[in-house]
Amino acid sequence: MQAKQGFKLRPLGDEYILVGESVEQINFNKMITLNETAAFLWKKVEDGKPFDAQKLAQWLTAEYEVSADQALQDSQTTIESWQQAGIIE
Secondary structure: OOEOOOEEEEEEOOEEEEEEOOHHHOOOOOOEEEOHHHHHHHHHHOOOOOOOHHHHHHHHHHHOOOOHHHHHHHHHHHHHHHHHHOOEO
């Protein structure tokens, strides 16, 4: 998988939003919000390099005090959320 190009991460209070930089990415029916952890992961993948749930889990365990099993489960949930939002391919 890889992040779709054309999205910019912006802080919004305690969360972050992904903003489409071109008309193709803009969907006025929904806003893509990310918590601090998801934003951390997005920063890791926004350059378009391929990733999978294992890679995200590695980044999580390196950055946060979380077990490998929990990190993998959270990574899979994050990927599912990103797929539903249409921000990865």
